[in-house]
Amino acid sequence: xxxxxxxxxxxxxxxxxxxxxxxxxxxxxxxxxxxxxxxxxxxxxxxxxxxxxxxxxxxxxxxxxxxxxxxxxxxxxxxxxxxxxxxxxxxxxxxxxxxxxxxxxxxxxxxxxxxxxxxxxxxxxxxxxxxxxxxxxxxxxxxxxxxxxxxxxxxxxxxxxxxxxxxxxxxxxxx
Amino acid sequence: xxxxxxxxxxxxxxxxxxxxxxxxxxxxxxxxxxxxxxxxxxxxxxxxxxxxxxxxxxxxxxxxxxxxxxxxxxxxxxxxxxxxxxxxxxxxxxxxxxxxxxxxxxxxxxxxxxxxxxxxxxxxxxxxxxxxxxxxxxxxxxxxxxxxxxxxxxxxxxxxxxxxxxxxxxxxxxxxxxxxxxxxxxxxxxxxxxxxxxxxxxxxxxxxxxxxxxxxxxxxxxxxxxxxxxxxxxxxxxxxxxxxxxxxxxxxxxxxxxxxxxxxxxxxxxxxxxxxxxxxxxxxxxxxxxxxxxxxxxxxxxxxxxxxxxxxxxxxxxxxxxxxxxxxxxxxxxxxxxxxxxxxxxxxxxxxxxxxxxxxxxxxxxxxxxxxxxxxxxxxxxxxxxxxxxxxxxxxxxxxxxxxxxxxxxxxxxxxxxxxxxxxxxxxxxxxxxxxxxxxxxxxxx
Numbered sequence: 001x002x003x004x005x006x007x008x009x010x011x012x013x014x015x016x017x018x019x020x021x022x023x024x025x026x027x028x029x030x031x032x033x034x035x036x037x038x039x040x041x042x043x044x045x046x047x048x049x050x051x052x053x054x055x056x057x058x059x060x061x062x063x064x065x066x067x068x069x070x071x072x073x074x075x076x077x078x079x080x081x082x083x084x085x086x087x088x089x090x091x092x093x094x095x096x097x098x099x100x101x102x103x104x105x106x107x108x109x110x111x112x113x114x115x116x117x118x119x120x121x122x123x124x125x126x127x128x129x130x131x132x133x134x135x136x137x138x139x140x141x142x143x144x145x146x147x148x149x150x151x152x153x154x155x156x157x158x159x160x161x162x163x164x165x166x167x168x169x170x171x172x173x174x175x
Numbered sequence: 176x177x178x179x180x181x182x183x184x185x186x187x188x189x190x191x192x193x194x195x196x197x198x199x200x201x202x203x204x205x206x207x208x209x210x211x212x213x214x215x216x217x218x219x220x221x222x223x224x225x226x227x228x229x230x231x232x233x234x235x236x237x238x239x240x241x242x243x244x245x246x247x248x249x250x251x252x253x254x255x256x257x258x259x260x261x262x263x264x265x266x267x268x269x270x271x272x273x274x275x276x277x278x279x280x281x282x283x284x285x286x287x288x289x290x291x292x293x294x295x296x297x298x299x300x301x302x303x304x305x306x307x308x309x310x311x312x313x314x315x316x317x318x319x320x321x322x323x324x325x326x327x328x329x330x331x332x333x334x335x336x337x338x339x340x341x342x343x344x345x346x347x348x349x350x351x352x353x354x355x356x357x358x359x360x361x362x363x364x365x366x367x368x369x370x371x372x373x374x375x376x377x378x379x380x381x382x383x384x385x386x387x388x389x390x391x392x393x394x395x396x397x398x399x400x401x402x403x404x405x406x407x408x409x410x411x412x413x414x415x416x417x418x419x420x421x422x423x424x425x426x427x428x429x430x431x432x433x434x435x436x437x438x439x440x441x442x443x444x445x446x447x448x449x450x451x452x453x454x455x456x457x458x459x460x461x462x463x464x465x466x467x468x469x470x471x472x473x474x475x476x477x478x479x480x481x482x483x484x485x486x487x488x489x490x491x492x493x494x495x496x497x498x499x500x501x502x503x504x505x506x507x508x509x510x511x512x513x514x515x516x517x518x519x520x521x522x523x524x525x526x527x528x529x530x531x532x533x534x535x536x537x538x539x540x541x542x543x544x545x546x547x548x549x550x551x552x553x554x555x556x557x558x559x560x561x562x563x564x565x566x567x568x569x570x571x572x573x574x575x576x577x578x579x580x581x582x583x584x585x586x587x588x589x590x591x592x593x594x595x596x597x598x599x600x601x602x603x604x605x606x607x608x609x610x611x612x613x614x615x616x617x618x619x620x621x
Contacts, residue, residue, distance in 0.1 A: 038349075041363065047353045067450055071354035074450045116450075117355075120475060122334035123327065123452040138454045139331065140470060141532040156475050 052175035054167070057111065065127060067116060070162060070174045074116035074124050076135075077172075080146065085109045087133070088147035098158045102147040105161055113164050113172065114148045120155035135159070177204070201387065206405035207412055208393035210608050214288075215391065215412075216419030217281035222379065223420060224274045229372050231267040239319065241365035243358045246321035247446045265435040271313050272438045273427050275461035278306060286492075287513055289501030290392040296493040298385040303489055305378050312371040313459065315364040318356075322443030323453050329356045329364070331456060335469075338479040355449060395607050396501030397600055404604035455530060463527025464520055468580070470531055471573035481577065488584050495584060497592025505598045509591050516583045519576050526573045536567040 053070040055077055060066055065078035080088075088102040089109075106112055116124050116135075123139035130136030130143035132151045137144075142153030149158040164174040178199040180186040189195055238257050240249040253260035282302070285291055291299035318329045333350050337343040352359030390399060399405050406412075430437060438460055442453045458466050465482050472478035488495075503510040529535070542562040544551040551558045601607035 041352055042349050043351075043353045044359065047357075047359065069450070072357050072449065073355045120334075121331040122337075123331065123456065124450060138452060139327075139456050139531075154470075154473055154475055154478070 052173055054171060054173050057170045057172065062110075068174070070115075075162060075174060076112070076114055076116045076127070076148075076159075078112040078127075080110050080112050084133075084146040088145060088149075091145065091147075091149075097150050098156070100147075100149060100158055105147050105149075105158070107164075107166060111172075112146075112148060113162065113174065115160040115162050117160070118142055118155055119150065119157040119159065120153070125159070202409040202413075203407050205387060205408055206390065206399055206402075207408045208391055208399055208604055209404060209406045209411075210393050210395065210604050211391060211412065211415075212394055213415075213419055214280075214284040215393075216416050217277050217284060219416040220277045220419060220423050221274065221281055223423075224270055224277055225372070225375060225379065228267065228270050228274060229376075231263050231270060232369070232372065234263045235267055236369060239365075241319065241362050243321060243361055243447070246319060246361060250320045262431075265431055267316075268439060269427065269430045269435060271316065272430070272459070272461065273423075274309065275313070277423070278309065279461075282306070283517060285392075286516075287503045288392055288394060289396055289496065289498070289503070291493045292496065292501050293493065294389045295385070295392065298382065298389070299493060300490060301378055301382040301385055303486070305375055305382060307486065308371055308375045308378065310462070312368060312375070313461070315368040315371070317443075317459060318361065318364045319368060320443060321361065321447045323445045323447055323451075324440045324443040324456070326356060326447035326449065327452055327456050328458055329360065332458075333360075335479050335482075338476040340476070357449075392501060393604060394502060394504060395601055395604055396505070397604060397607075400603050457528055460524065460528075463525075464523035465527075467523045467527035467573045468577045470527075471570065471577045473570075485580060488581070492584070492588075495588045497589050498595060498597065499592075500597040500600065505600055506591075506595055507598065508595045509588075512583065512587055512591060516580075519579050519583070523573070523576050523580065526569060526576060529569045531569065533569050534563075534566045535569050535572045536565075537563055538565040540564040 051071065053068055053075070055066070055068050057077070057079070060077065060079045062079050063081045063084075065076055067074045067076055069075065085102070091102070093099045093101050102109070105114070118125050118137040118139065120137065120140055120142050123137050125135035125137040125142070125144060127135055130152075132143050132145035134146045134148060134151075135144040136142070137153065137155065140154050142155035143151050144155075144159055145151050147158075148161075150156070162174050164172050167173050178189075178196040180189050180195065185195060235253065238249065238253045238260060240246060250264070253264050255261075257263075285299065285302070314328070314332060318325045333347055333356065336350065337347045339346060348354065350360070351357065352363060440457065440459075457463070465485055468485050469478045469482040472481050498506060498509065500506055503513055539561065541559040542564055544558040544560050601610065
């Protein structure tokens with residue numbers, strides 16, 4: 001357009017619109033193209049498929065525990081003594097850093113199944129140690145009680161309970 | 176003296192890509208302050224160590240296998256079977272420590288002489304970016320041998336990101352490529368450990384570009400005024416840097432040949448076991464001050480934020496330091512406070528290596544017997560027993576040191592800049608150099 005006046009003004013507006021629209025579309029396209037490069041780092045299908053572990057409880061004596069592996073993480077399966085259960089149940093729940101009654105953390109009170117990964121920075125706590133006779137994390141000094149609840153130290157949360165179910169009286173399936 | 180090639184082949188290239196002229200300019204025409212001390216050698220030393228790391232790293236990658244079942248054994252294969260493999264690996268492992276020693280000295284040099292001040296703020300920033308990239312590279316490299324410290328170091332450091340509210344767990348799982356540190360993690364760390372050094376090379380080029388834009392700072396902290404103040408980089412500083420390099424290589428070789436595992440941790444010669452955490456986890460020495468800051472805070476997110484904050488605050492340094500005088504030579508108060516800051520950094524490094532629940536100082540003696548907080552009496556006399564009368568815990572010491580680290584950068588530095596009365600600056604670099612020259616004193620005595 002060679003004339004001056006409203007026509008040119010109009011043209012400038014149209015160009016602005018085209019500029020923003022093209023730029024916006026380009027940005028969306030770029031983001032869509034980048035996404036696969038980010039997503040590829042997430043757990044792959046075969047890693048996700050390793051989602052269940054079965055544990056035979058026969059042979060785990062009262063007062064002892066085994067460590068099994070679920071999704072690459074250690075899982076503690078502890079056959080608790082009557083004293084440990086009583087200690088875990090007698091706690092005033094409201095006073096805990098991460099309040100949770102023992103009953104919510106077990107299916108059967110004598111079997112405590114939990115992920116053995118400290119909720120601070122991921123170390124594996126050591127059993128039957130610390131000020132609450134449960135677990136103690138050697139890395140940064142977190143104390144867990146006989147229900148695996150955080151009582152003292154830098155960890156913010158209780159040891160996590162994985163999803164699991166009893167297949168029969170002496171077998172559980174984690175995951 | 177501009178570059179005018181006589182050789183026709185060189186001229187042909189030069190007309191199309193003026194690369195020889197650029198090098199000629201950097202060596203012969205680029206004016207360098209005539210008074211640079213050996214503290215200015217650490218920049219070029221860092222460049223040399225970067226090259227050593229890249230060359231030994233490429234060699235190691237020819238023999239290493241990034242797989243959880245084979246990584247540990249492939250490192251042992253390098254140590255025992257590969258020709259000079261032990262030399263390559265020890266050079267690479269100790270070279271990482273050397274890189275940090277050189278860069279820390281380079282940074283403290285910058286702090287002492289105010290090299291970060293206008294117009295060199297971007298130069299300082301680019302240096303900090305290199306420092307961050309170095310830390311990421313060193314961390315991922317330490318994971319590759321897949322020993323116990325590799326595995327648990329990787330677990331603890333990646334878990335730092337779980338402190339981020341809401342998305343933290345997703346980020347950690349994304350970093351791992353699974354539900355724990357495992358083969359996908361090792362594979363990507365190897366890939367990135369190979370990539371990042373070349374990114375560092377890129378930022379180093381920007382760092383040198385920024386340096387050459389305004390020129391080197393110098394011990395007086397005043398700018399070059401005329402030809403009297405400067406000398407060409409070559410041969411004066413190429414020779415000085417080469418001498419510095421020779422001394423540095425003796426230091427490097429002492430570790431390399433006589434104490435190659437001194438800066439490592441014996442637990443990393445135990446293959447990674449995802450079910451057992453070593454009793455005492457420590458990062459490599461160059462991360463210890465930041466580790467001490469992390470552990471000083473009883474809150475998970477708070478500790479992580481303060482640790483990253485310890486580095487982030489350095490980016491603000493050019494604006495936190497209010498003094499218009501660069502060099503601590505002319506700043507009587509800052510000069511002393513600077514050395515206190517250096518001591519605090521060294522002390523934080525020491526604290527990072529101590530156990531989290533121990534006591535730094537402990538006095539034992541007789542203390543009153545207490546049961547449930549009540550002092551026990553018998554026949555009107557307080558019962559006494561042997562116990563700890565006074566204890567200074569590691570955590571408290573780390574907290575005090577952390578507090579001072581931030582106090583120095585956020586409070587002392589701005590305040591001293593405002594209230595300190597600097598000593599008079601010399602009129603020029605040349606005048607300063609001549610004032611200290613014994614030849615001049617003799618001349619004036621005669």
